[in-house]
Amino acid sequence: MLVGLLLTGNFSFAQTAATLPLVSVQGNKFVTAGNKPIVFRGLDTSDPDKLQRDGHWNKEYFEAMKSWGANVVRFPVHPNAWRKQGEQNYIKLLDQGVQWATELGLYVIIDWHSIGNLRSELYQNPMYETTRKETLEFWRTIAKHYKGNTTVALFELFNEPTVMGGQAGTCTWPQWKEIMEELIVIIRANGSQAVPLVAGFNWAYDLTPVYQDPINAQGIAYVSHPYPMKREKPWEPQWALDWGNVAKKYPVILTEIGFCGPDDKGAHVPVISDESYGDAITKYADANGISYTVWVFDPQWAPMLFSDWKFTPTRQGRYFKAALQKYGKQ
Amino acid sequence: MLVGLLLTGNFSFAQTAATLPLVSVQGNKFVTAGNKPIVFRGLDTSDPDKLQRDGHWNKEYFEAMKSWGANVVRFPVHPNAWRKQGEQNYIKLLDQGVQWATELGLYVIIDWHSIGNLRSELYQNPMYETTRKETLEFWRTIAKHYKGNTTVALFELFNEPTVMGGQAGTCTWPQWKEIMEELIVIIRANGSQAVPLVAGFNWAYDLTPVYQDPINAQGIAYVSHPYPMKREKPWEPQWALDWGNVAKKYPVILTEIGFCGPDDKGAHVPVISDESYGDAITKYADANGISYTVWVFDPQWAPMLFSDWKFTPTRQGRYFKAALQKYGKQ
Amino acid sequence: MLVGLLLTGNFSFAQTAATLPLVSVQGNKFVTAGNKPIVFRGLDTSDPDKLQRDGHWNKEYFEAMKSWGANVVRFPVHPNAWRKQGEQNYIKLLDQGVQWATELGLYVIIDWHSIGNLRSELYQNPMYETTRKETLEFWRTIAKHYKGNTTVALFELFNEPTVMGGQAGTCTWPQWKEIMEELIVIIRANGSQAVPLVAGFNWAYDLTPVYQDPINAQGIAYVSHPYPMKREKPWEPQWALDWGNVAKKYPVILTEIGFCGPDDKGAHVPVISDESYGDAITKYADANGISYTVWVFDPQWAPMLFSDWKFTPTRQGRYFKAALQKYGKQ
Ligand SMILES: [Mg+2]
Ligand SMILES: [Mg+2]
Numbered sequence: 001m002l003v004g005l006l007l008t009g010n011f012s013f014a015q016t017a018a019t020l021p022l023v024s025v026q027g028n029k030f031v032t033a034g035n036k037p038i039v040f041r042g043l044d045t046s047d048p049d050k051l052q053r054d055g056h057w058n059k060e061y062f063e064a065m066k067s068w069g070a071n072v073v074r075f076p077v078h079p080n081a082w083r084k085q086g087e088q089n090y091i092k093l094l095d096q097g098v099q100w101a102t103e104l105g106l107y108v109i110i111d112w113h114s115i116g117n118l119r120s121e122l123y124q125n126p127m128y129e130t131t132r133k134e135t136l137e138f139w140r141t142i143a144k145h146y147k148g149n150t151t152v153a154l155f156e157l158f159n160e161p162t163v164m165g166g167q168a169g170t171c172t173w174p175q176w177k178e179i180m181e182e183l184i185v186i187i188r189a190n191g192s193q194a195v196p197l198v199a200g201f202n203w204a205y206d207l208t209p210v211y212q213d214p215i216n217a218q219g220i221a222y223v224s225h226p227y228p229m230k231r232e233k234p235w236e237p238q239w240a241l242d243w244g245n246v247a248k249k250y251p252v253i254l255t256e257i258g259f260c261g262p263d264d265k266g267a268h269v270p271v272i273s274d275e276s277y278g279d280a281i282t283k284y285a286d287a288n289g290i291s292y293t294v295w296v297f298d299p300q301w302a303p304m305l306f307s308d309w310k311f312t313p314t315r316q317g318r319y320f321k322a323a324l325q326k327y328g329k330q
Numbered sequence: 331m332l333v334g335l336l337l338t339g340n341f342s343f344a345q346t347a348a349t350l351p352l353v354s355v356q357g358n359k360f361v362t363a364g365n366k367p368i369v370f371r372g373l374d375t376s377d378p379d380k381l382q383r384d385g386h387w388n389k390e391y392f393e394a395m396k397s398w399g400a401n402v403v404r405f406p407v408h409p410n411a412w413r414k415q416g417e418q419n420y421i422k423l424l425d426q427g428v429q430w431a432t433e434l435g436l437y438v439i440i441d442w443h444s445i446g447n448l449r450s451e452l453y454q455n456p457m458y459e460t461t462r463k464e465t466l467e468f469w470r471t472i473a474k475h476y477k478g479n480t481t482v483a484l485f486e487l488f489n490e491p492t493v494m495g496g497q498a499g500t501c502t503w504p505q506w507k508e509i510m511e512e513l514i515v516i517i518r519a520n521g522s523q524a525v526p527l528v529a530g531f532n533w534a535y536d537l538t539p540v541y542q543d544p545i546n547a548q549g550i551a552y553v554s555h556p557y558p559m560k561r562e563k564p565w566e567p568q569w570a571l572d573w574g575n576v577a578k579k580y581p582v583i584l585t586e587i588g589f590c591g592p593d594d595k596g597a598h599v600p601v602i603s604d605e606s607y608g609d610a611i612t613k614y615a616d617a618n619g620i621s622y623t624v625w626v627f628d629p630q631w632a633p634m635l636f637s638d639w640k641f642t643p644t645r646q647g648r649y650f651k652a653a654l655q656k657y658g659k660q
Numbered sequence: 661m662l663v664g665l666l667l668t669g670n671f672s673f674a675q676t677a678a679t680l681p682l683v684s685v686q687g688n689k690f691v692t693a694g695n696k697p698i699v700f701r702g703l704d705t706s707d708p709d710k711l712q713r714d715g716h717w718n719k720e721y722f723e724a725m726k727s728w729g730a731n732v733v734r735f736p737v738h739p740n741a742w743r744k745q746g747e748q749n750y751i752k753l754l755d756q757g758v759q760w761a762t763e764l765g766l767y768v769i770i771d772w773h774s775i776g777n778l779r780s781e782l783y784q785n786p787m788y789e790t791t792r793k794e795t796l797e798f799w800r801t802i803a804k805h806y807k808g809n810t811t812v813a814l815f816e817l818f819n820e821p822t823v824m825g826g827q828a829g830t831c832t833w834p835q836w837k838e839i840m841e842e843l844i845v846i847i848r849a850n851g852s853q854a855v856p857l858v859a860g861f862n863w864a865y866d867l868t869p870v871y872q873d874p875i876n877a878q879g880i881a882y883v884s885h886p887y888p889m890k891r892e893k894p895w896e897p898q899w900a901l902d903w904g905n906v907a908k909k910y911p912v913i914l915t916e917i918g919f920c921g922p923d924d925k926g927a928h929v930p931v932i933s934d935e936s937y938g939d940a941i942t943k944y945a946d947a948n949g950i951s952y953t954v955w956v957f958d959p960q961w962a963p964m965l966f967s968d969w970k971f972t973p974t975r976q977g978r979y980f981k982a983a984l985q986k987y988g989k990q
């Protein structure tokens with residue numbers, strides 16, 4: 001026993017007067033005050049560290065996202081950027097973004113943006129390198145820091161779980177569940193009311209294990225990233241089985257959707273498609289009360305939503321800007 | 331296969347002629363030669379690294395502890411101090427302390443002084459950071475080095491296990507047992523006859539799982555740290571259920587007890603109380619053959635036992651100096 | 661999702677025109693094209709990093725091994741050498757050796773040369789230090805790099821598993837199996853057709869658990885290191901029970917055998933013996949279709965096969981040079 005006088009990174013977010021209503025889960029819906037349902041439709045930023053280097057981590061960037069019709073924005077925190085900046089500097093970046101989001105009435109998803117097998121600690125490439133310990137510590141830090149902050153409504157625990165067909169080793173669903181459940185315990189014990197978001201394997205595409213063996217925790221939601229090339233057309237019946245029917249019981253949010261044409265800059269598997277994908281995924285999501293955010297509000301990462309810092313929409317940018325703006329006019 | 335010519339830190343303790351009788355376990359008692367029971371009553375030093383920096387890691391310090399009536403002293407080795415000094419330098423410090431203790435007839439407890447969840451590797455604050463691997467390696471090193479040294483009678487495997495109500499993740503008792511049992515295998519396979527001391531959760535307070543599911547190893551003892559605020563008065567029936575009845579079957583040692591007044595320097599949860607705590611805990615321990623050491627023989631760490639380097643007793647210092655000296659006069 | 665433009669060490673081996681026939685497993689035999697059985701008999705190099713420092717990692721060294729009658733050579737990659745050189749430099753060394761081996765028609769075993777408990781991550785001494793993560797990553801890298809290279813026929817997953825009688829903690833056979841099975845998944849998912857070689861405990865001596873609980877993977881082989889002092893004479897009935905009868909069902913390769921006289925340079929437990937060991941082990945191996953490689957083609961590591969860089973055979977060198985050359989004349 002020793003009186004703890006050390007600073008342990010537990011510096012709190014300085015809250016502003018204006019706050020957004022607290023988000024929680026009721027049945028298969030996200031709700032705010034008075035159990036009012038909310039469907040999230042918004043945009044994925046690129047890494048705040050990348051935007052800072054580009055000189056565009058600023059309120060103008062958030063105003064653009066607001067003007068496109070977003071009601072939520074997702075911050076993908078890459079583990080290598082987190083380590084490079086250090087906890088305190090990176091959190092300052094997040095605090096700035098949360099502040100701008102709050103001022104504009106945008107909810108925030110914080111996403112621990114790794115890809116790979118968190119059990120074996122093998123990842124798709126070095127930018128996604130992390131450890132179980134670092135991941136637990138990240139969420140402990142974030143949970144403590146944003147305790148009581150209602151803008152930061154959703155915590156996406158691990159971006160894209162995948163064993164890469166065995167190239168990244170093995171992980172069973174029960175092993176994955178155990179890691180996710182410990183994260184949820186940590187987040188809540190550290191005082192956070194944010195809704196944990198849990199993804200499945202196959203790069204966050206596959207939620208089929210949830211039907212028989214859901215995460216053992218209340219008040220959470222599930223994630224899928226149904227990029228167009230994950231399945232061949234017709235997509236809808238496959239989406240229903242793969243992840244869509246989970247939305248009958250739990251809230252579901254597609255935290256990455258998006259497409260580009262085969263000759264567009266940055267075209268790569270599994271995102272190559274056309275507007276028919278946009279039509280299908282937004283129609284399917286809307287019909288089932290499923291939330292989504294579009295990847296990615298950046299002119300260099302792919303599939304990009306705009307092509308220059310005047311926010312000139314790309315092909316998918318034109319599609320999703322119109323789609324998002326339409327909800328506001330309904 | 332390769333002839334191992336590398337030095338692996340396996341330098342041995344240079345033994346002196348005078349040695350203390352070997353301590354072992356018989357039933358629920360610590361015993362020495364001829365199965366003579368011994369009850370340990372003594373003092374917790376602060377970290378030898380801290381005392382060295384203060385210029386007080388010297389024989390005078392040990393003579394003071396002897397004069398206060400201690401028959402055992404406990405060295406809390408903080409993982410961050412162990413890493414800072416490096417294995418070889420830190421072991422030199424320990425060797426000095428063991429030498430002075432031997433000369434004065436004091437037994438030594440070496441305590442790996444971390445606080446937190448060794449399974450998840452989340453800790454209460456940075457000074458307690460360690461890993462399972464480092465913990466296994468620490469005990470392998472200590473077991474090899476003090477092999478055959480009878481002064482170093484007790485190895486406290488991990489100071490205060492706690493999941494911090496989930497803030498440090500999850501750890502079941504079977505998971506904790508498995509880690510402790512592996513440590514005991516390592517210690518004994520490396521030739522040590524020291525008695526392993528095992529603590530329970532809730533910051534080393536709770537031993538209730540031991541009743542149904544004891545550590546699978548012979549010749550060990552259990553630890554509790556029953557600071558006054560862990561329970562409200564009347565303490566005794568709760569102590570009996572929480573850890574005291576374990577002493578009916580196994581040796582128990584309270585390696586941290588202590589108190590200070592609410593306005594004393596360093597007052598903090600869970601140590602605030604008064605002399606009624608001193609009366610209760612010493613009476614309960616003595617009635618049940620339970621050993622104890624008082625935290626902490628230092629003028630800065632709390633609750634402190636003395637207030638200056640003339641070893642002027644504080645309030646709890648006056649209490650426990652008298653209590654310890656009384657055993658010598660019985 | 662993000663287009664991966666980072667180089668991840670996935671640079672491929674530049675293949676030459678000449679290649680050796682692909683090795684695979686049929687029943688209890690290694691086979692090449694048309695299911696033609698092959699028994700490997702060859703030599704263990706010292707660490708390529710050590711040979712490079714000595715100025716002898718060159719074609720002359722491989723020509724000497726060829727002239728001694730080897731049809732296979734085994735490269736023991738020590739984890740500390742791997743880290744010291746770095747992945748890219750170390751792979752250049754391996755590529756050179758694989759090139760010389762290919763030119764001379766010698767198959768290659770790559771051996772991750774650690775000794776200890778990969779579960780607890782406690783090792784025999786610092787040169788064997790590694791982690792599970794590093795071991796998985798090593799094999800991912802090697803599998804990708806030598807994909808399609810038929811010279812590199814055999815991957816020895818972990819040189820000598822041992823808990824050192826508890827000094828290195830605990831590891832059950834099911835726990836060991838699980839680690840080996842994940843490695844095999846990784847190797848194959850990354851495109852390698854090399855045959856994984858799996859050893860048992862007791863410094864790669866004991867294969868008795870395989871009878872009841874074999875590794876859950878097809879197309880693999882097992883390893884033993886039956887140095888002379890692992891058992892007392894008569895060796896043969898004990899060898900049969902300890903590892904030899906495994907060869908009735910699976911291919912077995914003794915990737916380390918060898919001896920030296922009690923007064924020879926480098927003599928140490930468990931290698932001290934005489935030519936009667938050479939007679940016994942080669943006769944037993946030959947009678948049971950068991951492959952082997954002799955430790956070690958180096959004038960300083962023990963038991964050494966030659967005494968100077970003219971490749972002058974030592975006592976065991978004379979024995980095994982004659983033994984290997986005899987197969988070529990049959
Ligand atoms: Mg304490
Ligand atoms: Mg997957």
Ligand SMILES: [Mg+2]
Pocket residue numbers: 331332820885916
């Ligand atoms: Mg060996």
Ligand SMILES: [Mg+2]
Pocket residue numbers: 491492493494495531532533
């Ligand atoms: Mg606890």
Ligand SMILES: [Mg+2]
Pocket residue numbers: 821822823824825861862863
């Ligand atoms: Mg073993």
